[in-house]
Amino acid sequence: MIKLFTELKRVADRRRGVCLTRGNVMNVIQKTGKFYSRIIMKNIGIFVFIGLLSVVFQTEGWFPNEDIYAISQVAYRYVLPCMIAYEGGNLLSDSFGGLAAVMALCGILLRDPEAGIFGAMVSAPLGGYLWKKEREFLxxxxxxxxxxxxxxxxxxxxxAVLAVGEYYLLAEAVTVFAVAAGSCIGWILEHGYIAVLNVLIEPAKVFFLNNIMNHGILVPLGMSQAEQTGGSLLFLLETNPGPGLGMLLGLLLYKRKNVKRRQELATAAFTQAIGGIHEVYFPFVLADLGLLLPLIVGGVAGSIWFSVFHCETAGVISPGSVLTILIMAGRSSMLPVLGGILVSTAVSGVGSYLYLCWRGERKEVPQSEIPESEKQEELEKENTEMSGLERELETASEQEEKPMPENIYQNLHKIGFVCNGGMGSSAMGAALFRRALKTAGITGIQVGVYAADLIEEDIDLIVCQKEFYALNPQLHEKVCHVIAGFTDREEYTKLIQCIQDAQNGGTR
Known part of the structure; x- marks a missing residue:
């Protein structure tokens, strides 16, 4: 699958003159996913609000109370869709575009309040884009x-026009889609095929598409299902920290004699389990794509457990930490959910360790014992042109070694930590770097967090992970300080040393 992705990208790059290429299609899909992911993430607090009220006050909750539980239903049916529509319209144009999107949504809410979230995802771009054009006219x-x-x-x-139009033209289509999506998910759960989704989810996460996969696809479907049944298994699929945690523990066991690596892996494992920031393990997998297999198997094992024991959470999980998951699981599902996390951790950890041992032994086999056919295949592989992903990763490595523009470290005022969503791993890295700046006694530098496509123009220096830099060509035109990982404190020590040397009149 990875090879197919990179080959498609290479073909698209060769046909830049063609109006519609596979690369353009992929770009449109990615931008659409980021759009919906961003408006969902902006309203995560409301999702959690609804989930907490459901966990505590629903019939099987800690303190059953129908009146208080009804508050969550009002928020789900009306407040949340309106906020999603507003954020989407505001993102495309301005606050008036958000208002236009909310007014348009009223037509769908009147016809079918249960389809409010899906209706908001239609109304947001429609109202926002239309007002953007009208604003230009004004x-x-x-x-x-x-x-x-x-x-x-x-x-x-x-x-008014949009609301009436959606009432008569779009409401029925949105309702049909919502019912069809619910039926499809129900069929998957009923026949035990939910684990197959992990074959797509785990690779998508590693390529920094985790927010799109979760908030753009699984969360809306999960909220629709939770409204009908009181909870959903879909909230657990992407947020389960078990596969990533197991992979990190397997690496930690394999690298136990390497003190520096062990400390880095231990920090990443703690961040993954307690902080719920999945991005910390992505660079380790991108450095060795063979680790994708134990990740997928671990995710499948966890999903099978969740399905067999009917595990679910009442609301959206954000971030995907063990603590957050257990809180949202509620009284009836807490232990089964914890069991699923442990199973996926164990399967992924054992698989990762066995793979690393096999790979290590493979490297140590004498050349005389390797069959000639395998030698020839490896030689041909080395002589062939690098895949698109390998080439981009190599470009990122070369970028690290290039000298920065003159005086860049001497005149730093604003540093931006960048990741896919601008809310997870980059926020953690920015917090660590602020602490390091304070310890070093450096003042006057503002440290912010940004999504890759929302970087402000006045940023003096961008800090991002090596693999993320390679997968986002738009960053290549900016002044970037590429690091191995956001949990590696030595990287921040080096960056601070560069700043201190520049401020003291030294050279890099």
Missing amino acids: ERDCFAETKMLFRNLLLGLTG
Whole structure:
């Protein structure tokens, strides 16, 4: 699958002159996924609010109370869809675009309140994009004295037209889609095929698509299912920290004699289990893609356990830490959910350790004992052109060795830590770096966190992980300090040393 992805990318790169290429299609899919992921992540607090009320006050909760539980249902049916629509419209244009999206959503909510989240995902881009075009008209052709009047009239008219149009034209289609998606998920659960999804989920996570996979796909479907049954297994699929934790523990056991590596892996394992930040283990897998197999097997084992023991959580899990999962699991599912996490951890850990031992032994086999056919295959592989992913990773390595622009470290005012969503691993790295700056006594440098496609123009220096840099060509045009991992404190020590040398008149 990885080879197929990279080959498709290579073909697309060779056909840049063609209007519609596979690369363009992949780019559109990725941007769409990021759009929906971002508007969902902006409202994670409301998802957690609904989940907590459900866990505590539903019929099988800790303190059953129908009246308080009803608050969560109001939030699910009306407040959450409106907020998702608003964030989407605001993201595409401005706050007025968000209002247009909310007004448009009213048509779908009237027809079917149960399909509110799916309706919001339609209304958000529709209202936001339409208002963006209308705003351009207002700014270009409307007099300043009458701009406010025409803006309000046009906004009200746009909302009314969209609401009526969605009521008659889109509401039925959204309802059919919601029912079909629910039926499909029900069929998968009923026939025990839920574990097959991990074959897609684990590789997608490693290539920094975890937020898109979870918040863009699984969360909306899970919320729809939770509304009907009180909980959903879908919330556990991507957020399960077991596969990544097991892989890190397997690496830790294999590298136990390497003190520096052991400390780094122990930090990453703790961050994965307690902090719930999955991105910390992605670089280890990208450095050796063979580790994808035990990750997938561990995820499948956990999902099978969750399915057999009917595990579920009442609401969205964010971040995906063991503590958060147990809180959202509630009284009835707490122990079974913990068992599934432990099973996936054990399977992934044992598989990773066995794979590393096999790979190590393979490297130590004398050349005389390797069959000639295998020698020839390895030689041909070395002589063939590198795959797209390998080439990009090599480019990232070369970028690390290039000298930075003159005086870049001397005139630093704003540093941006960048990851896919701008809320997970980069936030952790930024926090560690702020602490390191404070310890070193360096002031006057602002440290922020950004998604890869939302980097501000006034950023002096970008800090990102090596593999993430390789997979995001738009970063190659910016001034980047590429590091091995956000949990590696030595990387921050080196960066601070560069800053101190520059401020003291030294050279890098």
